[in-house]
Amino acid sequence: MSDLHILHCTAVTVDDALTVIPDAALVASDAHLVYVGPAAGAPAPRPGDEVLDATGLVAIPGLINAHTHLAMTLFRGAADDLPLQTWLAEKIWPVEARITRDDVYWASLLGIAEMLRAGVTTFNDMYWHVEAVADAVRESGIRACLSGVVIGVMPNAEEILTAAIARVRTLQAEGHPRILPAFGPHAPYTVPAPMLRRVIEAAAELGVGIHTHLSETAGEVAACRQEFGTTPIARMAELGLFTVPVTAAHVVHPTAGEIALLAAHDAVVAHCPSSNMKLGSGIAPVSALQDAGVAVALGTDGAGSNNTLDVLREMHMAALLAKVGSDATAVSAPEALRMATRGGAAALRRDDLGVLRVGALADIALLDFTAPHLTPSAGREISHLTYAAHGGDVHTTVVHGQVLMHNRQLRTLDEARIRARVNEAAARLFG
Ligand SMILES: [Zn+2]
Known part of the structure; x- marks a missing residue:
């Protein structure tokens, strides 16, 4: 199975020390993170791996x-x-x-x-x-x-x-x-x-x-x-x-x-x-x-x-x-x-979720921090995440090592069909 390489993001790891890594790389192999650290030290992608350039994006645990x-x-x-x-x-x-x-x-x-x-x-x-x-x-x-x-x-x-x-x-x-x-x-x-x-x-x-x-x-x-x-x-x-x-x-x-x-x-x-x-x-x-x-x-x-x-x-x-x-x-x-x-x-009694660290499950959200309401951002990422960001700032979402949304496009769901079916159900149930 191909690995996933997320390169040049700012990683807000939410580890015990709340470590933030500028110009970071995250590498997932199958479902788990195998590298979390500076992009300069990341393992090189192999042919067939998915590589995402995450410049301007902030990575947080899903x-x-x-x-x-x-x-x-x-x-x-x-x-x-x-x-x-x-x-x-x-x-x-x-x-x-x-x-x-x-x-x-x-x-x-x-x-x-x-x-x-x-x-x-x-x-x-x-x-x-x-x-x-x-x-x-x-x-x-x-x-x-x-x-x-x-x-x-x-x-x-x-x-x-x-x-x-x-x-x-x-x-x-x-x-x-x-x-x-x-x-x-x-x-x-x-x-x-x-x-x-x-x-x-x-x-x-x-x-x-x-x-x-x-x-x-x-x-x-x-x-x-x-x-x-x-x-x-x-x-x-x-x-x-x-x-x-x-x-x-x-x-x-x-x-x-x-x-x-x-x-x-x-x-x-x-x-x-x-x-x-x-x-x-x-x-x-x-x-x-x-x-x-x-x-x-x-x-x-x-x-x-x-x-x-x-x-x-x-x-x-x-x-x-x-x-x-x-x-x-x-x-x-x-x-x-x-x-x-x-x-x-x-x-959920899981210590392999909610944190970006090697060995944890590769569940990741990447937010676009180039937006005006998230600027200036250097060193202020955690403040912005709580006080300024909203769900619409999320650019990419990864679960279990799989990219489920990239550049705000969902990869596994047919949203038009889902919306139509829910609207039909609502009309029937609520009249
Ligand atoms: Zn409830």
Whole structure:
């Protein structure tokens, strides 16, 4: 197989020292990086290798969207300006009941096209019809952790759980190099305790993680106190959730004791600043979580509540929102970048993602730093990535050593067809 040589970029490696290498080269062989360093010292390309001249481009580790419901691209712009419970019960669940496997497939491909265009190379998904999402992942070349959804308050809950277990087993047997399986119990308020215990047992038995929503709104916390006399994260701990690897989305209203619980059990929080702002959920205590030692990743949440899947924009939001409480030092530019890369890798329990280093997977985004809004750039790359760049600045996206977008042209996806199919589905579902 031919190697990929990316020459003369500025490499923002996001290693522990946040090393930035001017005039760098990145060389990928198969799926992995085999050289990260000055272009002058790079191995010479061999005949048949793909060589990209990346002069003027800044390379970063592919961004990781640590919490999304990808096929909710169908809901983009269909239900704005509502609080979470009204939004879910009146606008989302009634339509979701009519969504087909085919709808999920096309809506997922749309989300993947959008993310590849924004330099997102991995996503952590929670949605129905996992097989359709998996097909979209296999065909597009992106990387994903697919958890599906388990909701216990539905009449066919038993069937949903059985199917979720079978699906994890099937994905494990397949062993696809770009797909990780997990379980996705939706939230403590939608999955009763006996079913949660069974999901946790299944995750422990099969050796996979759990992706869930925790402590998203003050209303959720109040209802949990009233019904169970405790708070959602503490209750989940009592049910044994943290005996398996957990990535918890939102975590907007944890108590101090719950933050300590998350830290003690190495749970990872997927912070979703845009979604939390839009649904009026509040400001997650990111600095307190980090001070306690909790790894924090970034998620866009679904396009119904964001409304884009642009992780660069989420970095910007995370850095600004943390400062609204009046601490301008909270969530610095480097910290926001680390959350979108290394934090995301932590959410998936992978140390070979989210960093440009030899031996890591070759998941890379290259941004065009010749744009006026990214100038002057020398020595200011990390600031620009958080405060000035957006997904549209991404020029080239590489996943698993494969160039999936170059010069803003997607190589594996037929965008016109995808858009047409999603528009058709939206017309049918929303009238
Ligand atoms: Zn969510």
